[in-house]
Structure formats: structure tokens, C-alpha cells
Amino acid sequence: MKEHKQLISVEDASAIILEAAEDFGVEEVPFQESLGRILKEPIMADREMPPYNRVSMDGIAINTSIFESGNREYIIEGVQAAGSPQLSLADPEHCLEAMTGAMLPFGTDAVIPYELITIENNLAKVHIEDVQYFQNIHQQGLDRKKDEVLIQKNTKISPAEIGVLATVGKTSVKVAALPKVAIISTGDELVSVNQTPQPYQIRKSNVHSLISLLKTNCIQAESFHLQDNKAELKQKIKKYLETYDVLMFSGAVSKGKFDYLPEILDHLGVKKLFHKVRQRPGKPFWFGKKNNTTVFAFPGNPVSTYVSCLKYFLPWLTYSQSGRIDKKSFAILSTDFIFKPELTYFLQVKLKNEDGVVMAHPIVGNGSGDLANLTLNDAFLELPSNQSEFKKGSVFPVIQYRF
Ligand code: AMP
Numbered sequence: 001m002k003e004h005k006q007l008i009s010v011e012d013a014s015a016i017i018l019e020a021a022e023d024f025g026v027e028e029v030p031f032q033e034s035l036g037r038i039l040k041e042p043i044m045a046d047r048e049m050p051p052y053n054r055v056s057m058d059g060i061a062i063n064t065s066i067f068e069s070g071n072r073e074y075i076i077e078g079v080q081a082a083g084s085p086q087l088s089l090a091d092p093e094h095c096l097e098a099m100t101g102a103m104l105p106f107g108t109d110a111v112i113p114y115e116l117i118t119i120e121n122n123l124a125k126v127h128i129e130d131v132q133y134f135q136n137i138h139q140q141g142l143d144r145k146k147d148e149v150l151i152q153k154n155t156k157i158s159p160a161e162i163g164v165l166a167t168v169g170k171t172s173v174k175v176a177a178l179p180k181v182a183i184i185s186t187g188d189e190l191v192s193v194n195q196t197p198q199p200y201q202i203r204k205s206n207v208h209s210l211i212s213l214l215k216t217n218c219i220q221a222e223s224f225h226l227q228d229n230k231a232e233l234k235q236k237i238k239k240y241l242e243t244y245d246v247l248m249f250s251g252a253v254s255k256g257k258f259d260y261l262p263e264i265l266d267h268l269g270v271k272k273l274f275h276k277v278r279q280r281p282g283k284p285f286w287f288g289k290k291n292n293t294t295v296f297a298f299p300g301n302p303v304s305t306y307v308s309c310l311k312y313f314l315p316w317l318t319y320s321q322s323g324r325i326d327k328k329s330f331a332i333l334s335t336d337f338i339f340k341p342e343l344t345y346f347l348q349v350k351l352k353n354e355d356g357v358v359m360a361h362p363i364v365g366n367g368s369g370d371l372a373n374l375t376l377n378d379a380f381l382e383l384p385s386n387q388s389e390f391k392k393g394s395v396f397p398v399i400q401y402r403f
């Protein structure tokens, strides 16, 4: 127990990681490729929104003062189609058919939908007694004025923002540049996915889950595998340190005979910012920096690697790009749970939205090596280290990987 007290807390580890944020600059990308990226310029309306009085129902456009004087029958002068220049109503006692998306014809100020009229021999008969000025018209400039900011700088671009970028004619957009990341797995027991492992071997999986996790955050990482061999580790890592902004390791940071990484990173001049965090899984996490290269060395057990990347790397990435801290999410523990060690425990949970409340149902699995268990869950519930009994109904932060 005492040993745990000497380890750095999850909170302190997170703070050190955010302090080690890096600015990767700005790049311009085609707007269709900006999904999920961090916007680095405010987006303004290039014209009013809508840019003209837009007909918002198919029907007839009339003049309300004529309607108020009692007229219920209108000769149809023509059709104002969407995508056509504005027509003018020649005689205020007449009407123009007008389609959704069209400019409101000059001389008209209300649209009566087809559902409320009948048309016979080019005469529209209106079957209602009340017409409001500007009804069924989306008024020019109502939504946004010209030059108004539509999207703030540092917004994460979602499909909603893509639509706005298209509307204002932003064919390319400034976004935060991404770090160049190398994912490096280590271990003599690991073989490629397309190989049949010997009885004493396993296929490497971490590198693939990490690549995928980064891909969902727009990063195309490169990956490497190194044997537990000091000379090879030294030589290769030296090169990676010169080439990449981030080195993300899995394995070789614990107490094993072949866990050479801490020693080698030290030898190569990477400054250790901490080693070992008061958490389970993922306790042997090593973090450091050399010049502008940030080194996340996660322990090799698949659940440790996975939760650590979610908990530490992704917030670092967001903060580096936007100066913002990801909003925390919370869920309610569905059952009493006991975890005695003085460690923050990342409990694997299945999330269920029950009547608008997010309940977290634990499916614990068999520890940090049990990667199949991750497929049964959606998230990790972060249980604080200073408690050992966690009551059903209590609220805790949740780190979600399935949405
Ligand atoms: P290590 O942190 O190197 O002591 O590894 C801890 C455990 O995780 C060992 O059982 C390794 O075989 C396993 N492991 C390490 N790296 C990977 C990987 N890339 N994919 C799957 N399992 C791994």
C-alpha cells in the first residue's frame, strides 16, 4: 500500500501531460476533409442568412393588404421557381405561385400554402380567413447578419460545421496541424496479424487498436515493432525521436527483466516527467519529453494501453490543438462496487441510457490482459483512489470509447 502513496496521482499525471502540450501550427485543408479537426479561424457569414426573403412553403404569394380588403380569389400571373431571379407581381390583386427556396416575388408579402387553396382555370381560391404579414417567408437576414461569426475559432468541426462552411463558400479552411505520431510496440512474444503464432507467441494487437483510436481523431499514425533488444531499441528510438512529434510505446516499461524502455529513453536524453501512476490498469505508464518530441510509454497489457491512450493522449491532443480541456462526461454506477487498493480504478462499464440518465453497468473481466472484455463494454468509469466502496447510484467521470 505504501508504495502506491509514492506514485504520482492520476490528477497530477494529467496536469503534467497538459503542461507538456505542443503547438503544431496551422494548416489549410479542403473543407470536406476538415471533419473532426480543430478550426483555427472564425467563420463569418459572407452574406445575410437567408440571403433573400426565402419562400418556405410551396403555394401562392399574395399581397396581404389586398387579402385584408376581402379578396379571396387570385388570378395566377406566373410561377416564381427556386433558382430563378425575382419576379414582380404586376397587379396587386393577382398572385404568383411560389416554390420553397424561391425569392419572394416583388409586390408580395405572404405565402399561402397549396394545402389551403384550390386552383381552377388559373384562378386560386383561398379557403382561410386569416393571413399573417410575412407568413411562410424566411426573412432575409433573420438567422445571421453578414460578417457575423457563425463558428468560433477552436471549434471541433462536426458535420453541422461542414454544412456551414459549404454555405459560406469556404472551400478550404484553416485547422490545427496534427502531430506526426509513431506507435511502437515492443516484445519478442509478438508476431504480425497475418502470422500463425507459435504456442509461446501472440499476435500484436495494441498497435492496431492505437492506430484506430488515433484514426478516429484524424491522425494517421505510423507504426513499428521492436524486439526486446537494447541495441535495436537504442538505435531505432534515436531515429524516431528525430522524426516524430509523438512516440507512443506499448510495453517494456514495467519491472520485467526485458523492460528496457525507461533505461533506454533516459540514455537517449528523453527527460522523464513521471514513471508509474497511482492507477489500475496502466500503473507503469512512463511519460517524458525530448525537445519537442513527447513520449507516451504505456504498459503493454492491452487494456492498460487502451485506457491510458484515452485518458492521457487524447486530452493532450485536444489541449495542444485548441488550448481547451475536453469536457468531462459522467455516468451513474448501477451497482455497489468494491475496489480496495489506493489506486484510481478504471472500471470497464457498459453504458445504458435509462430514461435520460446514463447508467454504467460494470463488466469487470479478467484484468488488464483481457482485451476481449473491452468489446463487451463502452467506457471506463473513473473511480477515485481515496475511496474503496463505491455505492450504487453514485456519479463518476466516464471515459467513453463507443458512442
Ligand atoms: P509488457 O508491458 O511489455 O510487460 O507487456 C505486458 C503484457 O502485455 C504481456 O503479456 C505482453 O505480451 C502484452 N503485450 C505487450 N505488447 C502487446 C501488444 N502490442 N499487443 C498485445 N499484447 C501486448
Ligand code: MG
Residues within 6 Å of the ligand: 186, 187, 188, 251, 252, 258, 300
Ligand atoms: Mg514486453
